[in-house]
Amino acid sequence: MKRNEVIEVKIEDHSFPNTGIGHVEGKKVQVKGAFPGEVVAARAHQVRGDxxxxxxxxVLEKAPYAVDAPCIHFGRCGGCISQQVPLPLQRTFKEQEVQKLFLQNDLSMGEYLGVVGEKEQYEYRNKMEYTFGDAVKDGELNLGMHLKSMKNSVLNTEECILVSEDFRKIHAFTIDYFRKLDLPYYRVMRQEGYLRNLLIRRGVQTGELMVNLVTTTQREVDLTPYKEGLLALALTDDLVSILHTENDNLADAVHVDKLNILYGRDYITERLFDLTFKISPFSFFQTNTKGAEVLYEEVRKLIGEEKNEIFDLYCGTGTIGQIVAHKAKKVTGVEIVEEAVVAANENARTNGLDHVHFLAGDVKDVIETLEGQPELIILDPPRSGVHPKALSYVHAFGAKELIYVSCNPKTLVIDLKVLVSEGYEVIKTKIVDLFPNTPHVETVCL
Incomplete structure (x- = not known):
């Protein structure tokens, strides 16, 4: 086997995240995006020893369980990777991948409580961040997701079925409108162009929509006709917010230099259980509302009896802290995104939770100055896991219990090994699938 050689691999096993494993010429071969039972063509790289x-x-041969993918973009779009796998089997594969990580790291899962998820496989996303670009160099303007394994190419995903019909209508109107204006998209390497991103957010339980167009300031464009066109669309939900974000940052990421309100307000609201949450344009909120209720219900179940004080670290807009507020006399949350903290405290006041408060700052820094004696610390970090400095302070607080909500089981097991070495024990583990058709999964540990 040589580097760049096209090889045929029969997938026999799998590991996280969604990596198929087979054997060719006596070598163990890993192919990301391949599933057990498939025979796939792959281009060899990193060829070393065995x-x-x-x-x-x-895919050269489909797996026996394969079904037809319903989305016309599947296979080219870099978003979904497993529409051909029935949803129950998707969850079995994710479950097995998490279990293997625990086993490989010599970690106990404690009482394993299984895998659960919301029943909807499609149209579950409440947020989508589209990118302006083209599929081929100097091709037609597109708006959508990056092509599979091609980070500089964008596929026009007008028929994406992870989102509601309203998203598809807004997408179709937006790309048609800007194609007619013949405005250039922003090219990162050249640092020139106008159109960057389109963000759409939805309050699933409240029926509210936000549209946020992200551009540079390299052109002066009157967006009034665009706003009026959006308001004229026949939408099921209520379009309450149309925003224009100016972003001249050189990085290929959404950055806010200035936020302009074209219509309505600069937030939407969403409901989880009996609580109301204000969601600002860039604050974190789980992208599957109904799935989030499944996840947070699992967290509530693990808390048990009422606590005197709970710390909610990496709290976002304060969802978990407020949902478990009835289980504590005091809740303190910490989040690095300042606008999310402002929204979190406002949400707490709206929900009448006077004993819940949120602080702005990086957890690894703020945790040094936190005062209190938490009986329970809830950790819900980003994919990179808990910063080692913060993890040492978590142990120093001496909380009797920790609940770790992880969106990346690889960093979860790394952090758990540290906590176990400091005397903690994994009591219970539950896996929650919030993101059907993708490799992502949530894991909750007590």
């Missing part, structure tokens, strides 16, 4: 990696090219 192992290699392969870049997925195509």
């Amino acid at each position: 192992r290699a990696k392969g870049r997925f090219i195509e």
